Amino acid sequence: MDFLRPETLAEALALKSERPDAVPIAGGTDVMVELNFDHRRPAALLDLTRIPELREHSSENGVVRIGSGVPYVRIIDELGGALPALAMASRTVGSPQIRNRGTVGGNLGAASPAGDTHPVLLVAGATVEAASARGVRFIPATEFYLGVKRNALEPDELITAIHVPATRAPQQFSKVGTRNAMVIAVCSFAVALHPGENRVGAAVGSAAPTPRRATEAEEFLSGELTATGQWESPKPLLDSVKRRFGELVAQAASPIDDVRGSAAYRKHALSVLARRTLGWAWQDYTGKAA
Amino acid sequence: MSLTPAELTSSVSGGIGSSPQRPDGNLKVRGEYAYASDLWHEDMIWGATLRSPHPYAKILSIDLTEALKVPGVYAVLTHQDVPGRNLYGLEHKDQPVLAEDVVRYQGEPVALVGADHPETALRAMKRIKVEYEVLTPVVDMETAIDDTPLHPGGNLVRHVPIRRGDVSAKADVVVTGRYEVGMQDQAFLGPESGLAVPAEDGGVDLYIATQWLHVDQKQIASALGMPLPKVRLTLSGVGGAFGGREDLSMQVHACLLALHTGKPTKMVYNREESFYGHVHRHPAVLYYEHGADHTGKLVYVKAKIYLDGGAYASSTSAVVANAATLGIGPYEVHNLSIDAWGVYTNNPPCGAMRGFGAVQAAFAYESQMDKLAEALGMDPVDVRIMNAMTEGTLMPTGQVVDSAAPVAQLLKLVKDKPLPPPSGSVGSAGSAGVDLRNLPGGVSNTTHGEGVVRGVGYAVGIKNICFSEGYDDYSTARVRLQVINGEPAALAHTAACEVGQGLVTIMQQIVRSELGVERVTILPMDTSIGNGGSTSASRQTYVTGGAVRAACLAVKDKLAKLAAGRSTTDLVELLGDQVIDETVEWRHRATEPLDPVTGQGNAHVQYGFAAHRAVVDVDIELGVVKVVELDCAQDVGKALNPQAVIGQIQGGSAQGLGLAVMEEIQTAGGKVRNPSFTDYLIPTVLDMPPMSIDVLELADPNAPYGVRGVGEPPTISSTPAIVAAIRNATGLALTRVPVRPEHITNT
Structure with missing residues (x-):
């Protein structure tokens, strides 16, 4: 199994384009469990943790852009005001150790029907930012989940961010x-x-x-x-x-x-x-x- | 002159009655403690186990060809490679090391692979082709005896009847019930693991996490066809046991691979495999009838108890005897008819787990006591106190309880504790400042007080301490005393397993107190010394503690001889260059077998008692439970290490809480549905409340220092107390544990 460690997003997208079978890994809270139990043996892992912009969030025109590598703990601590339900859902994820590592990007990537953040993304009008060497596209959360552990990503795409409208409403x-x-x-x-x-x-x-x-x-x-x-x-x-x-x-x-x-x-x-x-x-x- | 204990203990701290720091404590908290799964050896290979996917099937053929072709594979072994007897077992030798022509449970080991890397071993394992003819599994414990025989002698492992007095005696009030207990798992955090190293003498050295080195040694030697001295075991770091390590798991397998390949062989189960790799608590179906007079005094009890032993006997025989002999609880009743059956099925094998037969019975008899109180319009604690046994009471076996049995006092202690304030958030739905962590559901944000109803429940339980029914139960201890670097130093050695309970600390404390020596080294536990007995039945402080104390007394005898005619009591001066080294085998008082027809006999050594009061908040609309308080009173005879005693009571109570509301291995047609910590849930810090604990120290004159086994009693009464509290909140009958949200919401 190859372990690919891109330093930049462009490099990551190029690698994903060359190796669509590479499984992206950020917190590893899902992927590593599957590897440890030998349930899955991808040809390559694509480590996204070195790409700084994936670990940032920002706000523009009333929409919060959360990099796909932002861990739950930061959503709870830093975004509870603008995105109350996402923070609540993040708070119910696993243990403190898991919340320190796990990410919404990972939740979307795994697309488990039991993923905690999904119902929130659906009601909050979230959009998934998917990027590939071909460019960037925006997939509404309502069109993202296709089946049990299946999502709308193309094989060469990576989730780079989630856009969630900030709200003051309950x-x-x-x-x-x-x-x-x-x-x-x-x-x-x-x-x-x-x-x-x-x-x-x-x-x-x-x-x-x-x-x-x-x-x-x-x-x-x-x-x-x-x-x-x-x-x-x-x-x-x-x-x-x-x-x-x-x-x-x-x-x-x-x-x-x-x-x-x-x-x-x-x-x-x-x-x-x-x-x-x-x-x-x-x-x-x-x-x-x- | 002769030395008195006072002279020897005057300057030493960390003796009995204090709570010195555990030697393994800081390492474990820091994650630096070496568990058996951390074992490493140059050139070692890794073992993997191919297991049956079927609960019951004939093996038609096994083809190893493709597995042997995998580069890095050193050996692929089947039952044909077991050089000794391919059958082992704690009480009945009925379980193959590797299956021959039949598999009797899902997960039964069929073949082994040894390879240079754990993943290579797994890959190769998946290339072994086994052809099965799948058979219809026997899964119902109540009808198993008359079903397809799974073993040559049929499906009855043991029937224990108890008959005393006249159960047709007239009762004013009669309550009956059918109760079920689900299959609980020990859920120890350190999975099965060990390292077998082939030795130059043709034997093997096994470094292993286990509960009983000598019984492992005996079974391994038999399977390997080797004399005992060629199979040497050393205890490795054990990450919890709770009964689940009494049986063999990978011990023989690792030794087979090591001897076959000539390479040190490591085996470590992952969490899923661990669920298949050890026995569980027997699920049970229990039928009870209690008759009482109009004042609440019990007239008779009738009980029929079925315990599902699963595919192999393990310790089912002893579990059945416990369920029967402790089957009416800590109460005085003269007219009894109790039957307990342990049976074979194709469900996962069940054996020892903390509480061992007493847990299942207690859920039923305590539920019955509440039902009786309700039928009589009495307070549930009053009806228990009215019937509580005392010192002098006859057990159902006719055995006289001959030391303290403060059952009424324990109940009063928990009843008299102040109750917590009512769930503060009721009626304040949606209000800010509600701490969700105090509510059912916690931060999952399921209620802000809506649907939450408070309930209170009580229970008391009884457990036999040490091995029963005439078993020659002993421990061996060696204590050496000498001067090292100008200081007196002692060394103690036993084969009694430290599994996390703190035995090494207790041993140090005993040596310090007895010899007045602060520096006490505990040698690694291994089979180079005699049997230490099992770390189970709440017996190690009693039996190995007794042995260490006896060895210290033998050392003191020698010391007294050295001191004869001299004026000094200083150990350094007295000892000089002398080394005193004494080994002692120590036994508790003997017990007797049960009469096979009447169940009468002095079968038990000692009894332990604990009582709980549980306070719960139940979200009655969602069926989610928050245990608000779980207070306990227990008699421990003498607390050698008060902090360790509290730890045992907290841990045991938590394990009982788990059985009450979440812990169950769910099976369907003999297959395990939840072999993971994702779906086999154990309590977290938000499930287990802080406890208020009263510890009584009513010394047992028959036991060393007056100790009474501590580990199991709190597990027994915790479960029924919590369920009683949920019943109190909901008004539901709740006859099965664990109680699930579906039971509370009738969905």
């Missing part, structure tokens, strides 16, 4: 696991309010072959809020609205029975998470609007 992320820390999601849920667009984003994780938006739940709630004029003058949400939202979120999922939980539990838990997180987000919004 967002929430929540996940259920069978222990109180360091747990892979049994199911997860993210919600984001977009008052400027009179729109709500909702997405589920670990409850379908890919992370996915709960479109009907989004449309129901956006419609309900708009029709009742609540974006302008928010009032406490009716329980019936929160419950309906929860039901529609559960319906958006197509979970399986597995060793981590039953499909029935996942649907049930998603409806509870949706109801609760919406309640918190709306309470925040009510507070802010008032």
Whole structure:
């Protein structure tokens, strides 16, 4: 196995173009586990840790650009204000050691249905910046996840950054696991309010072959809020609205029975998470609007 | 003149009753401690094990051709290369070193590869072609006895009946229940590993992480067809054991490869292989009926207990005896009918794990005590105290409990502790300043107080300490005293395994106290000295501690002879150039076998007791549990090292917490579904609360220093206390552990 260590992004893209079978590695929290268990034996590893711009984040025109090699711990510490749900999701990843090394770029690269940041990227309107020797393209998160551990990258492309609109509107992320820390999601849920667009984003994780938006739940709630004029003058949400939202979120999922939980539990838990997180987000919004 | 202990101990610190620093403590915290997996030898090769993918299958053929072609491969071995007896086992020799014509569990070793690199070994291993005829596995412990026989003698490993008094006696209140205990794993962090080095005499030196050097040695020598002295074992750094290292794993395999190739051979399991490489806690199905009079006094108990031993017997026989003899808990009941069966199935083999048969029974009998309290409208602690055994009580075996049994006192201690404030965040949903880490779900942000209900539960348990049923249970200790560089120095040597519990510290403390010598060196544990017995059954401080003390007393006898007629008590002057070196074999008092029909007999050495109170917050909508408090009271007879005692109680309680709410090897059709720490979850710091612990020191007059085994009792009562608290919060019956979110949410 070759270990490729480019010093610059251009060099990395050239290498990836020559060696599309090279597996990119940053924190190594997924890749190294697979190598250690001999589940995967790529012809080459492409080490991205020497490329400084991948480890930077910046903000421009209300959009935060997070280099794909920025570890979770920095998202939690440095970006919690602008990207609240992404910071919340990052906080639930693994242990402190894993959060020190693991990256959102890696989460996207692995594209596991249980990846913690995916539902957030879906509701926050994130875009994946994919680069190759051929150039740069932007893939909306909503078009990125194709199947279990499959994503929209071309073989010669690397994820260079994630662009996430900064927000002052409430967002929430929540996940259920069978222990109180360091747990892979049994199911997860993210919600984001977009008052400027009179729109709500909702997405589920670990409850379908890919992370996915709960479109009907989004449309129901956006419609309900708009029709009742609540974006302008928010009032406490009716329980019936929160419950309906929860039901529609559960319906958006197509979970399986597995060793981590039953499909029935996942649907049930998603409806509870949706109801609760919406309640918190709306309470925040009510507070802010008032 | 003769020396008194006071004269010898006057100037020494770090003796018994204090908590000197562990020699391995700092190294472990810094990550510098050498575990067995860190062993290294010039020119060593690496071993890998090909395992059966099927729970039950005939082996039709094994083709090694392609594996042998892989460059870097030194040997590929099958059962045909086992020179001695291809069967081993702790109690029954029923398990092949390498499978012959049949495999009886998923993960059973079939072939070995030795190669110059671990990955070469793995690659070659995957090129071995084994043709199987897959058979229908036997997986139900309740019907296994009448199912396809998996071994020549059928599927019953052992049945232990206990009959005493008259179970048709009239009871005012009767409660019945069926309970299930899932398969828990020891989940030690240091996987199975060792290094076998071929020796010039044709024998082998094995450096190994194990719990019992001499029983390993005996089984390895038998499989290698070698006399015992040619198989020498030295204990390497052990990363936890909890019963999972009592059986052989890679010991014989590494020796076979080393002897076959003439090369030092290292084997290390990865985490997944480790789940297949050691026995687990027996899953159990338990049926109970308790009858009581209207005051709550127990009239009779009937129980039928099934324990799934899996494919091979391991220590199932002894586990069954524990489940039966400790089957009603620390209570006084005169009319009893208990049956416990241990059976063979094609599930993963099960054997020793902390609590050893007592854990399974305790979940059932403590659930029954709560059910009885509810039926009577009594407080659950009151009904326990009313029936609590005391010194003088007859065990179900008819054995008299002849030292302290402070069951009522332990229950009162945990009950009288102040309760924590109510879950502060209830009703403050969404409010800022909620510390999520204190709520069910933690930072996963599942609740800000919604759905959270508080519950409180109690449990008490009983465990036999040391080996039972007439087993000749002893330990050997050698103590040497001499003057080195003008200072008195002692050296102690045993074959009793330090597995992380702190035995080396205890041994040092005993020698310091007995000989009044501060400098005490503990030699590496190996088979050059006699048997130290198993590091299990909470027995090492008792038995090896007893042996070290006895060796010290023998040294002191010699010292007294040297001192005769002299005026000095100074060790340096007394000893001069003399070296005093004494080796002693020490036994605890003898036990008896159980009567095979009535289950009567003085089978146990000593009993240990602990009680817990658990306080939980349950998110009843999501089924997520946060254990808020888990307080414990335990009698330890005498705390030789108080800090180590607290550590054992914390660790044991945490392991019980794991069984209560998360730890289970899930199987389907005999196959393990979660062989990883991603899906076999053990408690983290956010799952295990800080504990308030009361330690009683009611000396057992029969035991050295009055000690009572510490390691296992806290594991036993922790689980049922937590489940009782979850029941208290939810009102659900919860008859199975671990309790899963699905059980609480009925999904």
